[in-house]
Amino acid sequence: MKNKTIGIFGGGQLGRMMAQAALPLNLDCTFFEASTDCPSAVLGQVFSSQDPQGLEQFIASADVFSLEFENTPLADVDLLMQSKAIHPPRQALAIAQNRLSEKTLFNALAIPVAPFRAVDSLETLKQAVTELGLPIVLKTATGGYDGKGQFVLREAEQIDQAWQELGPAKSLIAESFVKFSREVSIIAVRGQNGDVKTWPLAENHHHHGILSHSIIPAPNSAEFLPVAQDYITRLLNHLNYIGVLTLELFVTEQGLYANEMAPRVHNSGHWSIEGAVCSQFENHVRAVAGLPLGSTEVVRPSVMVNIIGQHPKTEDVLALNGAHLHLYNKTERAGRKLGHITLMPVNSDELSNLCRQLAKILPEPLALTQDMNI
Structure with missing residues (x-):
């Protein structure tokens, strides 16, 4: 065969x-x-x-x-x-390529999002500022990733500058600035038989607009997990989705607000290669190939750290107990994701200490030395 x-x-x-x-x-x-x-x-x-x-x-x-x-x-x-x-379906891809379509879908499925307006001229940008108030985040409706293609507009005097920087894209979206305490993401997979499985919430931290590290499970997230699971399941079933889907969310005083979805395996799920019974990658190919899905149960708490711009010394990383190194065969370049490290010692109480050790050997400084309440 x-x-x-x-x-x-x-x-x-x-x-x-x-x-x-x-x-x-x-x-x-x-x-x-x-x-x-x-x-x-x-x-x-x-x-x-x-x-x-x-x-x-x-x-x-x-x-x-x-x-x-x-x-x-x-x-x-x-x-x-x-x-x-x-797989995933064309509809999911088309929606994810346009932030206006994406936010409209979230609204239709009763998934909370920040108020937003379509912007296609300097006048409609001014109108959006009047209706939404400041600050707002102005983004290109299409393209842009890792913090690119957006402008945080905090004062009315910045309107002209924001339009000059992003206006040529013509199709823009203005979103109210969400006051959030942290960003989390949920990753789920749907099989060809409609079976849905989710991994736990990941708490995501960024460095210059690029994901630097994710903590899994997100600390103090038990109350949010069922809500996030409900939101992403609505999306999966509505789209008749097959494969892995990611939903990025903001934690606010009013609850979870959706930021955006990614119709693919996701950087915040790399930990699952070692940290889950079945990784996001294996479950995705299982779904695409029409095979039964595997368990998304967590093996033990983990922290996934991106290697950005410059490689650390391999021997230094591998000397850390419980460190799993993945390199992508990429040349060094500022802001480029070159690999990732998943930290998951046998004794999960040592995870914070291990993060501090790793922070000392990474060429690109990351906020790993703070108390992460793991």
Whole structure:
């Protein structure tokens, strides 16, 4: 019997980790990526998006398809869907590519979001400021990630500057600034039979707009977990979703507010490779391939730390008890995610101390030395 092959749009670290999870299940992977020398290249054939025949060859290479990046071109997906299936569904991808569509869906499903307005001119930006009040966050409706494509507008005098920086995008969204105590995310998976499983909430911390580390389970989150599970299950079922979906949330005095969703495996779920019975990557490929889902039970509390910009010394990281190192085969560059480290010592009481040890050996300073109440 021929092994099933999964075609993945994108060949970065997420595609790499999906393919690593597929290997023990005798599932092969191919990739569609601009560069054939991408992080996933060691795990399967890469078809170049720069090659005029690359997309057609990629479509012919696999039985079923998925993706690692929500900005996968819809035109490519449309061509694929003439003959093959893709998970997650096109509708989820299209909605996630447009923040206005995304917030509108959240409203329709009674998932709380900050008040927002569509902005397509300097005049509608001024109107949004009048209606929403300040501060507001102005974002491009499409594109932008890791803090890019947005402007926090705190004073009326900044209106012209905000429009000059983002206005050429034309389609913008203005959101009321949410007063939140922390950001959390919930990751869930839905199988082809409609089975839904969720991992615990992760508490996420950022450094210069990029996720620096996640704490799992999020401290003091028991009261929020059922609510987050309900919200993400509404999305999964409404979209008839197959695969892993992530919902980023703000913790406020009024409860949880949705920030955005990601129709893919997510950085805040990397801990699950060692920290859960079945990782987000394995459960995603299981769902895409039509296999039963695995348990999302936590093995023990963990902290996942991104390696950003510059590599630490491998021997220093591996000398830490309970540290699991994952490198993505990427060259160093400021702001680039080069790998991650999951900390999960046998004695979970040592986790805070282990974070402090790690902070001393990371080239890029992160706020790991604070008391995280783990």
